[in-house]
Amino acid sequence: MSSDWFDLATQGTESGELARSIDWSATSIGAPDTWPKTLRAAVRLCFSTRFPIFIAWGPELLMIYNDGYRPMLGEDKHPAAMGAPASAVWAEIWPEIEPLFDSVLATGVPTWSKDQPLLMNRSGYDEETAFTFSYSPLRDEEGTICGVMDVATETTDHVVDARRLQTLGTLTAALQRLQGDVDELAAATVAVLGRSQDVTRADLYLDTSAGLVPFASTHERHDESVPPHVLREVADRRRLDHVGNALVAPLAATRDRVAAGVIVLEGNPHRPDDDAQRSFLQLVASAVGTALSSTLAQIRQVDELRTVANALQDAMLPDDPTAPGWHTRYRPADDSLLIGGDWYDVVDLSDGRFGLVVGDCVGKGLRAAAVMGQLRSASRALLLENLGPAATLEGLDRFARTLPGAELATVLCAIVDENARTITYSAAGHLPPLVVNKAETCWLNDGRGTPLALTSLPRQEATAALDSGDAVILYTDGLVERRGEHLSEGLRRLADVALAIREERPAADLPDALLAELLSGGARDDVALLLYEVP
Structure with missing residues (x-):
């Protein structure tokens, strides 16, 4: 049974409809038209917000909850929880939360629990969960504490x-x-x-x-x-x-x-x-x-060190993409026997979407290679979770803070949508991608941020449109940096050479032609290069 005020307070939500279906007059708290004004105000608040709230009222602490709270009940406890005693609904965790109810009911002092671990059985199995929540007292019109309001969020x-x-x-x-x-x-x-x-x-x-x-x-x-x-x-x-x-x-x-x-x-x-x-x-x-x-x-390691180093470096690189329009190159440094920390990856995200990652770890050798391998594996896993470039870099930030040697690594993460002909990208201290066609070049300079693990601020990302015939070039610093020369000179040289090649030759020739032209005097650093040709 219900009343006009209760119908109005609970309208428009599934949990409200469930609450109206309960015969409250048959319970220990009586029909809604007998409820005190303080309880009515709490009920109105509960059903007017999307934030998870449940109310426990009366000697049995009968539960009233909103749509925001429903997911916390799992697959098994809803809808039976509406109007049921909290001690019965949450029997498996009652030993942990009953003292909190008792404290609020006895003292009127609200509780605060952050990331409270609770082993619930709400979906047919014992489930590890965590919640941040506060229990607050609810009083009747005489000031007596008769209930508790729980404002909660699941942090599992x-x-x-x-x-x-x-x-x-x-x-x-x-x-x-x-x-x-x-x-x-x-x-x-x-x-x-x-x-x-x-x-x-x-x-x-x-x-x-x-x-x-x-x-x-x-x-x-x-x-x-x-x-x-x-x-x-x-x-x-x-x-x-x-x-x-x-x-x-x-x-x-x-x-x-x-x-x-x-x-x-x-x-x-x-x-x-x-x-x-x-x-x-x-x-x-x-x-x-x-x-x-x-x-x-x-x-x-019994053979010549360079052969072993190159083999290990190759073991860290992904398979070449099989889809048309993708071209990758890796050029190890000529004067080093150590494994480098440069890497790239192309992840097929289905439906014509591809995740791209190019990165550079600080240092060389097995340690840098191990760090590179873990960062590449982590970035691939994050992209396969359908995260965007900025969110992927934020995940790598968190991971890099726990991984010695990953600090200051630079990464460029992007997602190419072949159907929409767009590229969405975000850079963690990495050099900007270059878009080149037969007529002009364009630097993708937005979505920039610091190298990994240096900030906890949200990463930024940007989206650029691509046209047929465009070639998007991602690379590491070994392609453009020269000792004693400002970086801007190397970037200008890359743009000029890329445009000159593209004016005369197809985009598929760009990777080898760029390496031959820009590294004609030898490679002093490892170079990873990834090119996508827009059909």
């Missing part, structure tokens, strides 16, 4: 994402310190993952002449739930597989022809086995695989 994703990034940072830092010894690397891996709430189990297998051999685990024994033929197939094909909620992944760098082994990872059983959890486990597998690959490559 924020808490879990931050914890996962910390695990990845700790893991990559440990692996970088220990590259060169397989046993120490494996011990560090299981030590870090064994302390993580987001990895229930990690089993590592090394591929030897005798087959796949268990060589490290977060538990006393390796789990045998993954059949041996699945492990063998993952190692041979170097492809991910899932068995139940376990990820089975090859231990290999991106371009390794042969996997060094296999890792089996089980995620947090109190979190859904969704894209976020799977992406996290894939990043863990990538970190371990890249580190193990680098370690084994070091151990196998």
Whole structure:
């Protein structure tokens, strides 16, 4: 039953319609037309806002809540929660929250809980959650406290994402310190993952002449739930597989022809086995695989250092794009035997959209290569989550703060939409893209910001239109920087040479022609170059 004021207060929302369907006269708080003015005011506030609010009123603390609060009830508790006692609805967490209710009801002092962890069962399983919320007293017309208002926001994703990034940072830092010894690397891996709430189990297998051999685990024994033929197939094909909620992944760098082994990872059983959890486990597998690959490559160094260095550098680079119009080049420095930190990537986002990343880590050698590999893996994972360029760089900022050696890395991230003929881009201290056609050149100078890990401010991005025949050029500083020369001279030279080549030759000739013309005296630094030709 309801009344005119209640009908008016609850109209226009699904939860309000549910509230009107309740026979409140049959409950301990009576019909709405008997409710005190203070409760009516709280109900009006509850149903007039989209912010999550629930009211608990009367001796049983019966629940009234709005549409904003509904998702917090999961799949199982709504709609039965409307008009039900809070102690029954939240029975599994009542021992944690009952003292908060009691305190407010007894003292009238509001509570404040930030990122409060609660193990709920709201969707058919015990689920790890986190909330920031405040319980405030609700009084009747005589001033007696008869209820509680909960204003809340769920922070589960924020808490879990931050914890996962910390695990990845700790893991990559440990692996970088220990590259060169397989046993120490494996011990560090299981030590870090064994302390993580987001990895229930990690089993590592090394591929030897005798087959796949268990060589490290977060538990006393390796789990045998993954059949041996699945492990063998993952190692041979170097492809991910899932068995139940376990990820089975090859231990290999991106371009390794042969996997060094296999890792089996089980995620947090109190979190859904969704894209976020799977992406996290894939990043863990990538970190371990890249580190193990680098370690084994070091151990196998018996040939000339330059050959090994170039092979490792090549292992960090992605496969060439198969779609038409894409051209990539990597030119190592002529006078260095060390692996560089330049990288590029092209990620097919489907529907004619491609994510582009070009970056440059500080320094050279295995450490820079390891940092580069982790940043490239992280940027690819972020782009595959359908984040824009600015949001991708913000994710890399957070990741870089936990990854020694990633500070001051420069990155240019962009998304090309072939159907809309646009490029959306954002730069973290990186040199601007150049657009060239047969008539003119144009620098994409907007969306600029500082190198990675130097700011917590939001990143900016910009969108530019592309025309048929345009060629978009992304590159690293080795293409334009010269000792003793201002950078602006190198950029001017790139624009002039690109225009001169484009006036006479097709866009597909630009990458090789640019390298030949601009590096005619040799390459003093590594150069990564990525070109997209607009059809």
